[in-house]
Amino acid sequence: MKINDKSYILAVLFMVFGILLSVQFRSVLNSKKNKPSVAYQIENLQNEIKTEKLIGSKLREEIDENIKKQDEYIKMFMEGRNDNELAREWESVKLAAGLTDVMGNGVIVHLADASEQLGRNIDNYVVHDVEIVEVLNELKKAGAQAISVNNERIISTSEIICAGPTVRINRTRYPVPYEIKAIGDPKKLYDALVNSPIASEFLMFDKKFEVRIAKDIVIPKYGGDINNLVDGLEVIE
Amino acid sequence: MKFARNLFITMICIILGIMLSWQYKSIESNKKVSASQTKNLYNLQKELLEEKKNNENLRARNEELEAQLSEYIDAAGNNKQIEESIREQLARARMLAGLVDVQGPGIEIVLDDGDSDYQIVYDIDLLKLINELRAAEAQAISINDERVVAMTEIRYTRPYMVINGRQIYPPYVIKAIADPEKLDYALNMLGGVVEIFRDSFGYKISVNKVDKITIPKVRDDGSVLKYNLLNPL
Numbered sequence: 001m002k003i004n005d006k007s008y009i010l011a012v013l014f015m016v017f018g019i020l021l022s023v024q025f026r027s028v029l030n031s032k033k034n035k036p037s038v039a040y041q042i043e044n045l046q047n048e049i050k051t052e053k054l055i056g057s058k059l060r061e062e063i064d065e066n067i068k069k070q071d072e073y074i075k076m077f078m079e080g081r082n083d084n085e086l087a088r089e090w091e092s093v094k095l096a097a098g099l100t101d102v103m104g105n106g107v108i109v110h111l112a113d114a115s116e117q118l119g120r121n122i123d124n125y126v127v128h129d130v131e132i133v134e135v136l137n138e139l140k141k142a143g144a145q146a147i148s149v150n151n152e153r154i155i156s157t158s159e160i161i162c163a164g165p166t167v168r169i170n171r172t173r174y175p176v177p178y179e180i181k182a183i184g185d186p187k188k189l190y191d192a193l194v195n196s197p198i199a200s201e202f203l204m205f206d207k208k209f210e211v212r213i214a215k216d217i218v219i220p221k222y223g224g225d226i227n228n229l230v231d232g233l234e235v236i237e
Numbered sequence: 238m239k240f241a242r243n244l245f246i247t248m249i250c251i252i253l254g255i256m257l258s259w260q261y262k263s264i265e266s267n268k269k270v271s272a273s274q275t276k277n278l279y280n281l282q283k284e285l286l287e288e289k290k291n292n293e294n295l296r297a298r299n300e301e302l303e304a305q306l307s308e309y310i311d312a313a314g315n316n317k318q319i320e321e322s323i324r325e326q327l328a329r330a331r332m333l334a335g336l337v338d339v340q341g342p343g344i345e346i347v348l349d350d351g352d353s354d355y356q357i358v359y360d361i362d363l364l365k366l367i368n369e370l371r372a373a374e375a376q377a378i379s380i381n382d383e384r385v386v387a388m389t390e391i392r393y394t395r396p397y398m399v400i401n402g403r404q405i406y407p408p409y410v411i412k413a414i415a416d417p418e419k420l421d422y423a424l425n426m427l428g429g430v431v432e433i434f435r436d437s438f439g440y441k442i443s444v445n446k447v448d449k450i451t452i453p454k455v456r457d458d459g460s461v462l463k464y465n466l467l468n469p470l
Binding site: 049073081093096134143145168 | 283368372469
């Protein structure tokens with residue numbers, strides 16, 4: 001009886017031990033099986049992304065070049081035709097639509113995530129799409145005449161929307177940090193931003209919110225295809 | 238002797254218990270690590286897809302530009318053709334800038350304050366809504382017939398909203414024209430915001446698909462579109 005009792009306990013112990021061992025073994029096997037392949041995939045993906053980015057910047061250069069050539073053709077045509085009215089209208093409409101590079105005085109704003117997260121909620125310490133929208137609205141309230149975010153010109157259809165860890169602007173993704181340029185009355189723009197509720201929100205969580213007045217800021221034109229942006233519209237005469 | 242044996246078994250049990258819990262924790266953390274790796278992998282895959290899409294758009298844009306350029310080259314001397322192309326581009330730019338009345342299929346949203354005093358629609362709410370519409374690729378937007386253009390500001394000053402420098406009172410009627418094929422997508426994207434407005438904020442909101450909607454051009458008294466501080470390069 002006594003011997004039976006003891007062996008019973010030992011049997012249970014060894015059973016537990018056996019299960020433990022097998023679970024352990026499986027887990028080790030699994031992590032061994034997964035790790036190299038996942039790391040390998042990640043590396044591959046990172047390389048592919050790098051290549052795509054390179055292709056992207058090359059394409060952007062080509063597009064800029066082609067736009068320049070096109071502008072030259074149009075200019076040549078206008079000069080040859082001597083139609084001042086058409087030329088003037090062409091320039092003013094392009095300016096209104098954001099299709100011209102422009103220069104002027106204004107402010108440059110830098111936004112970035114907090115360098116360290118002090119509280120629990122990580123959401124408080126990163127820059128959100130709506131916050132950029134609010135900053136732009138402050139600039140518009142203060143009479144900004146042209147704005148760009150990371151050199152992407154803000155036009156009438158420009159969205160600023162969160163897409164994973166990045167923000168999508170004019171259907172192109174941009175990661176943090178953000179540089180906002182605005183042309184207008186520099187002092188008005190500066191005061192409006194520094195005294196805005198959005199600025200104090202950034203400072204509260206130690207996020208970067210830097211505003212400086214700058215001269216001769218260059219804001220690039222919208223470089224995309226505008227046909228995509230208006231193909232659902234029909235003009236009412 | 239019996240006491241010693243019991244002590245021995247107890248100790249083994251304790252050790253086994255500690256091992257078990259420790260082991261369990263290690264398995265859990267293993268799972269977590271692989272989960273975060275999978276998430277990382279997933280994010281990278283998404284990023285790659287987005288980059289490819291970006292490049293696809295750029296390529297299409299470049300091809301279009303090149304086609305247009307060769308059109309100009311072919312038309313050298315044929316001024317009529319070039320003029321036609323310029324006028325076409327001009328018409329598009331006018332629509333984009335908000336310089337003409339436009340119509341098309343779209344969405345009409347009516348947004349109003351809730352019944353209690355603190356359920357007031359603020360400027361940030363309208364900003365969010367407009368931003369969502371833009372994200373859903375809306376092509377023209379107006380709020381109470383004020384065309385929303387690139388530099389349109391939205392400011393709440395109790396008890397009204399100021400848009401394009403003009404006072405606007407609730408209810409706010411927001412109209413947006415979108416590509417008909419993307420309309421359902423747009424409505425879907427709006428769903429989240431609409432739900433929050435209605436259920437969490439207590440606003441009154443209705444969203445309707447409209448076959449033909451009219452959006453007026455921007456007020457051209459010179460108070461909305463200003464470029465006096467811009468030097469074209």
